[in-house]
Amino acid sequence: AQSVTQPDIHITVSEGASLELRCNYSYGATPYLFWYVQSPGQGLQLLLKYFSGDTLVQGIKGFEAEFKRSQSSFNLRKPSVHWSDAAEYFCAVGAKPAGGSYIPTFGRGTSLIVHP
Amino acid sequence: DAGVIQSPRHEVTEMGQEVTLRCKPISGHNSLFWYRQTMMRGLELLIYFNNNVPIDDSGMPEDRFSAKMPNASFSTLKIQPSEPRDSAVYFCASSLRGENTEAFFGQGTRLTVV
Numbered sequence: 001a002q003s004v005t006q007p008d009i010h011i012t013v014s015e016g017a018s019l020e021l022r023c024n025y026s027y028g029a030t031p032y033l034f035w036y037v038q039s040p041g042q043g044l045q046l047l048l049k050y051f052s053g054d055t056l057v058q059g060i061k062g063f064e065a066e067f068k069r070s071q072s073s074f075n076l077r078k079p080s081v082h083w084s085d086a087a088e089y090f091c092a093v094g095a096k097p098a099g100g101s102y103i104p105t106f107g108r109g110t111s112l113i114v115h116p
Numbered sequence: 117d118a119g120v121i122q123s124p125r126h127e128v129t130e131m132g133q134e135v136t137l138r139c140k141p142i143s144g145h146n147s148l149f150w151y152r153q154t155m156m157r158g159l160e161l162l163i164y165f166n167n168n169v170p171i172d173d174s175g176m177p178e179d180r181f182s183a184k185m186p187n188a189s190f191s192t193l194k195i196q197p198s199e200p201r202d203s204a205v206y207f208c209a210s211s212l213r214g215e216n217t218e219a220f221f222g223q224g225t226r227l228t229v230v
Contacts, residue, residue: 034218043120043207043221051216090159094218102211103149103172104219106159 002027002093004107012113013081021076021110023091032094032102033074035065038109039087047089050074061085086114120222122208128228134196137225140189141210149219150183150193151207159207165191166213198229 003026013019025031032051036044048059055067065076074091088109094102121140129135141148150162163173168185176183180199185191195202205226209219 036221043223044209046218046220049218102217102219103161103164104209105161108158 002031002095002105004091004093004105006089006091006107006110008110009108010111010113012115014115015083016080019076019078019081019085019112021089021091021112023074023076023107024072025074025091025093026072027093027095031067031074033065033067034092034094034104035059035063035074035076036090036092036106037061037087038090044090047076081112081114083114083116086112088112120208120210120220122206122222122225124225125223126226126228128230129198131199131229132197133229134194135198135202135227135229137193137206137208137227139191139193139208139222141191141208142220143189144212145210145220146188146213147211147219148185148191149209149211150191151209153205153207153224154203162193195227198227200229203227203229 005024034049035047037047038044047063048057050057050067058064063078067074088111090109091107092104094104123138146167149164151159153159162175163183165185183193205224207221207224209221211217211219
């Protein structure tokens with residue numbers, strides 16, 4: 001079965017600083033990987049996704065993530081954080097049973113706190 | 117498209133009562149997922165449907181939980197009887213079955229059982 005580990009429960013950064021959120025996955029086949037963001041009281045919004053091809057993927061709001069198969073990682077990065085980026089970030093791996101749809105399995109999330 | 121629509125947004129009920137959560141997936145999507153989010157367990161997949169058919173309900177915590185999808189545009193998650201430990205945020209998500217597609221989430225229903 002697939003699983004996702006997000007080792008950091010909380011991350012605190014200053015506004016304007018760079019950001020990296022870690023994600024490690026476990027999956028026996030080629031993974032399909034996602035990052036979602038959740039603002040308080042809201043649903044999950046997709047930031048970016050990796051299915052195949054270029055291992056560096058660009059997303060919305062200036063985020064990017066790099067897939068590293070050798071490290072089973074899919075870390076999320078942003079060069080300069082804005083106060084509005086404060087939210088909960090979830091990494092997910094999608095398993096695709098034969099004939100079915102991707103079923104996202106989520107990590108526990110990382111809470112991003114941004115200091116002015 | 118309005119996205120995935122869930123109702124109600126908030127529900128407060130007394131222990132022992134029946135609770136029904138509703139979901140309208142994005143038009144044209146043929147996979148639907150129900151998740152539960154708690155502080156203790158994070159986001160857990162409860163059940164998912166393909167073409168209105170339940171495929172895997174192994175995440176449903178117990179027989180008090182049931183889910184239906186009578187047509188492509190509507191699904192319900194029912195808890196009967198409800199218990200305080202069912203308090204959580206319940207999310208519905210839908211996706212287009214096939215390659216290179218992602219799940220789109222609703223705003224969630226915050227359930228409080230007192």
